[in-house]
Amino acid sequence: MNFFEDIEVGQRREIGSFTFTADGIKAFAVKFDPQPFHLDEEAGRKSLFGGLAASGWHVGSVCMKLLVADGQRRASEAAARGEKVAVWGPSPGFRELRWIRPVLAGDTISFIGEIESMRISSSRPQWGILEARNAGTNQKGEPVFSMLSTAFVPRRNAGA
Amino acid sequence: MHMDRVEIATKCGHNQASRKMSPIMKSLVFEDFKPGPLGRFGPRHVTAEEIRAFATEFDPQPMHLDEEAASRSLLKGLAGSGWHLCSIIMRMMFDGFIGRTASLGSPGVNELRWLAPFRPGDDITLDVEVTEARVSRSRPTTGIVTLKAVASNASGQALCEMVSPIIVRRRDEAATGEAP
Numbered sequence: 001m002n003f004f005e006d007i008e009v010g011q012r013r014e015i016g017s018f019t020f021t022a023d024g025i026k027a028f029a030v031k032f033d034p035q036p037f038h039l040d041e042e043a044g045r046k047s048l049f050g051g052l053a054a055s056g057w058h059v060g061s062v063c064m065k066l067l068v069a070d071g072q073r074r075a076s077e078a079a080a081r082g083e084k085v086a087v088w089g090p091s092p093g094f095r096e097l098r099w100i101r102p103v104l105a106g107d108t109i110s111f112i113g114e115i116e117s118m119r120i121s122s123s124r125p126q127w128g129i130l131e132a133r134n135a136g137t138n139q140k141g142e143p144v145f146s147m148l149s150t151a152f153v154p155r156r157n158a159g160a
Numbered sequence: 161m162h163m164d165r166v167e168i169a170t171k172c173g174h175n176q177a178s179r180k181m182s183p184i185m186k187s188l189v190f191e192d193f194k195p196g197p198l199g200r201f202g203p204r205h206v207t208a209e210e211i212r213a214f215a216t217e218f219d220p221q222p223m224h225l226d227e228e229a230a231s232r233s234l235l236k237g238l239a240g241s242g243w244h245l246c247s248i249i250m251r252m253m254f255d256g257f258i259g260r261t262a263s264l265g266s267p268g269v270n271e272l273r274w275l276a277p278f279r280p281g282d283d284i285t286l287d288v289e290v291t292e293a294r295v296s297r298s299r300p301t302t303g304i305v306t307l308k309a310v311a312s313n314a315s316g317q318a319l320c321e322m323v324s325p326i327i328v329r330r331r332d333e334a335a336t337g338e339a340p
Contacts, residue, residue, distance in 0.1 A: 032247035034254060048264050056266060057250050061218040061243040068219055089234055093273035
């Protein structure tokens with residue numbers, strides 16, 4: 001993972017893609033969001049979604065899953081090159097999350113991350129705060145998901 | 161609630177009758193949501209096993225999985241994934257009122273803040289408030305209800321706060337499918 005100083009506004013990265021299966025959609029919905037259009041094909045078809053649709057929280061959690069995998073991949077690559085690996089802090093949250101289109105059973109969603117803003121924390125100057133747009137697009141190229149995530153990123157020389 | 165609907169739908173063979181029956185199961189419509197407190201829901205107990213299961217699937221970072229690594233992290237002990245807490249909040253809202261609301265889904269989340277880690281053994285309480293309720297301009301048979309939800313642990317510490325709109329059928333629309 002990068003340090004604050006390695007990051008620039010406008011940097012864009014492909015995070016990975018994920019195929020939502022009917023079984024996966026239902027398994028998440030049974031536990032966390034058992035609305036009929038997330039559990040039953042027929043109810044999904046009759047709903048505004050037009051088919052069995054993944055819970056929005058499932059889509060967000062999958063985005064997180066891909067972000068973690070991407071971060072771990074990058075960290076191990078950096079470690080293999082003998083570089084110091086930055087450990088990011090816990091996220092304080094996000095804003096402007098949009099479920100733009102339904103994610104239906106069989107859809108493959110590809111996610112990207114793009115840095116939108118960066119600043120140094122005034123209360124904890126050893127940390128930088130960045131906002132990244134995480135967005136998902138389906139196999140037809142249609143946007144389905146977007147959110148602006150906040151992250152705490154360590155500065156390179158802080159506490160070294 | 162959902163099981164009832166599935167049973168009814170199965171009995172009716174997914175015919176017109178099943179479609180007509182669903183609105184009576186959904187007793188809350190747009191007009192039932194007025195600005196102000198909506199209710200307190202829970203408590204919902206969270207176990208270490210659930211925290212690890214969610215994290216294994218969606219957020220496999222050491223502070224969500226491993227006691228030892230978690231104690232060295234900024235979270236100072238095993239803590240659930242923020243997305244797990246979001247998903248629990250969704251379920252608490254479903255059990256609390258969305259399950260019996262003529263809800264058509266949500267367009268998104270305006271803002272969400274993770275304020276403190278949630279821990280194995282936490283009993284989570286959810287306070288929900290309606291901050292705005294207005295008729296949709298683009299789809300006047302529906303209204304947009306903006307909710308503010310705050311999840312807290314048993315000692316009253318706020319863990320997560322979110323503001324999110326849901327789309328809800330208006331009463332006239334809901335009444336068109338009256339059961340016999």
